[in-house]
Amino acid sequence: GPNGHGPNGHGGPNGHHGFGRVARKEDARFIRGQGNYVDDIKLPGMLYGAILRSPHAHARLLSVDTAAAEAHPQVRAVITGETLAGLNLAWMPTLSNDVQAVLATDKVRYQGQEVAFVVAETHYAARDALELIDVDYEALPPVVDARTALDDGAPLIRDDVEGRTDNRIFDWEAGDAEQTGRVFDDAEVVIAQDMLYPRVHPAPLETCGIVADMDKVTGKLTVHTTTQAPHAHRTVYALVAGLPEHKIRVVSPDIGGGFGNKVGIYPGYVCAIVGSIVTGRPVKWMEDRSENLMTTSFARDYHMRGEIAATRDGRIRGLRVEVLADHGAFNGTAQPTKFPAGFFHVFTGSYDIEAAHCAVTGVYTNKAPGGVAYACSFRITEAAYLVERMIDLLAAELGTDPAELRLRNLLRAEQFPYSSPTGWEYDSGDYPRTLRTAMDIAGYDELRAEQADRRARAADAREDGPLMGIGISFFTEAVGAGPRKHMDILGLGMADGAELRVHPTGKAVLRISVQTQGQGHETTFAQIVAHELGIPVDDVDVVHGDTDQTPFGLGTYGSRSTPVSGAATAVVARKVRERARIVAGAMLEADPEDLEWTPGRWIVRGDPSSGATMQEIAMAAHGSLELPDGVEGHLDATTVYNPPNLTYPFGAYIAVVDVDPGTGKVTVRRFIAVDDCGVRINPMIVEGQVHGGLADGVGMALMQVMAFDEDGNHLGASFMDYLLPTSMECPSWELGETVTPSPHHPLGAKGVGESATVGSPAAIVNAVVDALHPYGVRHADMPLTPANVWRVIQGRPFRT
Numbered sequence: 001g002p003n004g005h006g007p008n009g010h011g012g013p014n015g016h017h018g019f020g021r022v023a024r025k026e027d028a029r030f031i032r033g034q035g036n037y038v039d040d041i042k043l044p045g046m047l048y049g050a051i052l053r054s055p056h057a058h059a060r061l062l063s064v065d066t067a068a069a070e071a072h073p074q075v076r077a078v079i080t081g082e083t084l085a086g087l088n089l090a091w092m093p094t095l096s097n098d099v100q101a102v103l104a105t106d107k108v109r110y111q112g113q114e115v116a117f118v119v120a121e122t123h124y125a126a127r128d129a130l131e132l133i134d135v136d137y138e139a140l141p142p143v144v145d146a147r148t149a150l151d152d153g154a155p156l157i158r159d160d161v162e163g164r165t166d167n168r169i170f171d172w173e174a175g176d177a178e179q180t181g182r183v184f185d186d187a188e189v190v191i192a193q194d195m196l197y198p199r200v201h202p203a204p205l206e207t208c209g210i211v212a213d214m215d216k217v218t219g220k221l222t223v224h225t226t227t228q229a230p231h232a233h234r235t236v237y238a239l240v241a242g243l244p245e246h247k248i249r250v251v252s253p254d255i256g257g258g259f260g261n262k263v264g265i266y267p268g269y270v271c272a273i274v275g276s277i278v279t280g281r282p283v284k285w286m287e288d289r290s291e292n293l294m295t296t297s298f299a300r301d302y303h304m305r306g307e308i309a310a311t312r313d314g315r316i317r318g319l320r321v322e323v324l325a326d327h328g329a330f331n332g333t334a335q336p337t338k339f340p341a342g343f344f345h346v347f348t349g350s351y352d353i354e355a356a357h358c359a360v361t362g363v364y365t366n367k368a369p370g371g372v373a374y375a376c377s378f379r380i381t382e383a384a385y386l387v388e389r390m391i392d393l394l395a396a397e398l399g400t401d402p403a404e405l406r407l408r409n410l411l412r413a414e415q416f417p418y419s420s421p422t423g424w425e426y427d428s429g430d431y432p433r434t435l436r437t438a439m440d441i442a443g444y445d446e447l448r449a450e451q452a453d454r455r456a457r458a459a460d461a462r463e464d465g466p467l468m469g470i471g472i473s474f475f476t477e478a479v480g481a482g483p484r485k486h487m488d489i490l491g492l493g494m495a496d497g498a499e500l501r502v503h504p505t506g507k508a509v510l511r512i513s514v515q516t517q518g519q520g521h522e523t524t525f526a527q528i529v530a531h532e533l534g535i536p537v538d539d540v541d542v543v544h545g546d547t548d549q550t551p552f553g554l555g556t557y558g559s560r561s562t563p564v565s566g567a568a569t570a571v572v573a574r575k576v577r578e579r580a581r582i583v584a585g586a587m588l589e590a591d592p593e594d595l596e597w598t599p600g601r602w603i604v605r606g607d608p609s610s611g612a613t614m615q616e617i618a619m620a621a622h623g624s625l626e627l628p629d630g631v632e633g634h635l636d637a638t639t640v641y642n643p644p645n646l647t648y649p650f651g652a653y654i655a656v657v658d659v660d661p662g663t664g665k666v667t668v669r670r671f672i673a674v675d676d677c678g679v680r681i682n683p684m685i686v687e688g689q690v691h692g693g694l695a696d697g698v699g700m701a702l703m704q705v706m707a708f709d710e711d712g713n714h715l716g717a718s719f720m721d722y723l724l725p726t727s728m729e730c731p732s733w734e735l736g737e738t739v740t741p742s743p744h745h746p747l748g749a750k751g752v753g754e755s756a757t758v759g760s761p762a763a764i765v766n767a768v769v770d771a772l773h774p775y776g777v778r779h780a781d782m783p784l785t786p787a788n789v790w791r792v793i794q795g796r797p798f799r800t
């Protein structure tokens with residue numbers, strides 16, 4: 001049955017008819033090792049590509065000598081920036097209307113930048129031949145710290161762009177500066193804090209790659225590639241390379257995690273395509289781990305200064321923020337065109353605030369280009385972190401309990417739909433209920449009592465155990481980009497198509513444009529069709545990840561699949577159901593208007609004994625039954641769904657940490673997460689999404705940063721230095737839920753894939769800072785590694 005652990009909730013695929021804890025269809029192949037990832041693809045005659053990368057962060061390229069590499073017996077081609085310049089492909093557009101070097105021609109602008117591409121008979125030969133390429137560089141001073149990028153005399157990174165004289169990419173603002181200024185001027189309490197959301201990396205298990213295959217006879221290019229957005233990539237290839245779009249097929253097979261890393265088009269993809277055109281054979285290029293961490297799409301790197309204004313009795317009145325955004329050497333940020341700082345301006349979060357203003361300045365630095373929204377909807381993670389830290393700073397200043405302060409300022413249920421001061425319309429919510437649910441699960445009052453007791457003992461030196469901290473975060477996400485009138489990426493609108501075929505025997509095939517990277521779309525989208533048509537989930541197959549087989553749509557990121565393509569799926573299934581009504585009318589010799597739908601059947605209103613099942617109707621629709629004039633027969637339908645608004649999932653998170661003051665080590669003792677993503681299609685999958693995002697949060701809060709030395713050398717190019725959280729660092733998650741349906745989504749569902757990544761870092765940081773309260777610590781930047789925590793409390797006396 002819906003939502004429960006039904007009899008079929010465990011074990012293999014099953015006869016479930018809709019929503020609920022259906023076992024994942026895709027697991028049948030994954031647990032048998034039968035997944036099919038890009039690196040599993042081996043085409044006849046396939047060659048292998050490898051990239052020569054710059055050791056310098058900033059250097060002039062004087063010469064590239066490829067003669068020895070070309071003489072290698074196994075090498076079939078060596079491609080340089082000069083080769084590409086001859087094809088007008090040395091530069092490609094980025095997703096933010098900048099340009100990026102495919103292979104360097106003039107300068108290298110970050111360590112690891114692509115300089116040459118070797119195509120050889122084997123992967124090893126290609127790598128060996130890289131050593132034979134002789135490059136002459138003239139090192140230039142790099143810009144490593146974004147805060148110096150706009151200094152007078154800072155090295156100019158983008159001298160390729162005519163007329164450019166500094167490293168500024170954009171200045172952008174949202175909200176009302178004047179009104180916010182007035183609110184701050186007469187506020188009783190104003191607090192300011194600088195904070196950094198460090199540069200981190202999505203680091204999916206599977207790195208990025210491609211197998212490019214240009215068929216010279218048909219003129220058709222097939223690329224098998226790790227992309228979260230197959231259709232968008234096809235269009236971009238068509239526009240950039242001048243290839244006819246119907247002669248490009250993008251196949252995205254099983255994807256081993258994306259998290260934003262697989263949204264963009266990387267130089268390696270373009271090189272592999274050129275390699276296939278040049279050699280006439282398929283070319284595979286797969287990144288290794290270091291290449292992935294060093295070059296393909298970092299996230300965040302926001303230097304933020306937040307200010308919050310409030311009354312003495314804890315009414316928040318204003319929020320103001322200035323951001324310096326480090327975008328690396330090329331502005332490759334993936335986000336809707338009109339929003340250079342993504343959805344950062346949703347930073348008033350979940351609170352009823354009179355006035356708000358943000359100003360964001362983007363700068364170039366000698367680092368890898370980006371950034372992407374790692375598991376979040378276009379920089380909402382940074383926004384949620386900022387406001388949740390500011391609320392805690394205010395609570396500490398006022399001496400108010402942070403839960404109490406939040407409850408006093410959270411938007412109330414009757415305020416929805418809510419228009420935010422920076423122009424968002426939140427669709428639905430009941431925030432206090434969700435926070436109270438989390439507090440109940442946590443036993444919040446008892447936790448505070450335990451903490452007070454421990455602090456008292458520590459102050460009396462009766463105890464030198466760990467310091468206990470409790471941290472709350474309440475987040476609002478804005479997912480499901482997006483309404484065409486507001487949002488596009490490189491001019492492509494963000495509506496998604498869906499096609500549904502119902503075969504004569506009542507089995508269905510759904511074709512969608514979104515691309516699962518592990519979220520279980522083959523299961524949940526089949527559940528949507530099953531729910532709408534009243535047929536078993538097992539009778540629905542989902543086709544995705546092949547542009548020749550699926551309708552156009554912009555892909556999977558920003559938790560947009562359920563809000564956009566999920567809605568498209570419900571709409572197309574309802575179209576099929578309406579077609580079935582007409583056929584059923586003919587079958588039952590009744591006016592279709594006199595029929596009513598019961599799950600799986602159209603019946604004559606009020607007479608359940610006379611009806612036709614979906615399967616019977618499907619057969620009749622393909623049979624010899626006489627249909628009314630103008631009715632085409634068959635049941636297949638297509639649709640395009642243009643979302644009227646984003647959906648706004650939200651949640652309340654509570655972290656309990658223990659900090660060892662001797663070592664600075666943080667242990668997450670408990671983590672309570674209450675998510676509200678509207679109606680849940682598959683609660684088990686939703687919980688899995690939340691678990692993953694919470695682990696992400698532990699990683700970012702406690703251990704991750706892409707660091708650089710003063711020469712621009714990348715210091716996190718392996719998992720020895722860039723740490724991923726494991727089950728050892730994660731507590732056993734305690735989940736709860738509230739359900740506030742989205743009023744505009746046909747199923748009442750909101751996206752959830754990234755909620756936990758967005759909401760969890762602030763809860764953990766708030767908890768650590770709370771633990772350090774006796775030392776008078778107000779703030780500490782992520783990652784809260786043992787060394788960083790230890791450093792923060794040095795020289796500070798312990799006082800309660």
Ligand code: CDP
Pocket residue numbers: 519520521524525556557558559560561562563566677678679680681682683685686689749750751752753754
């Ligand atoms: O775009 P992405 O798939 O990453 O995010 P999503 O739309 O939030 O969906 C993540 C997974 O959770 C999908 O399999 C969804 O169908 C499922 N989900 C659900 O079952 N119920 C919801 N209300 C939201 C998502």
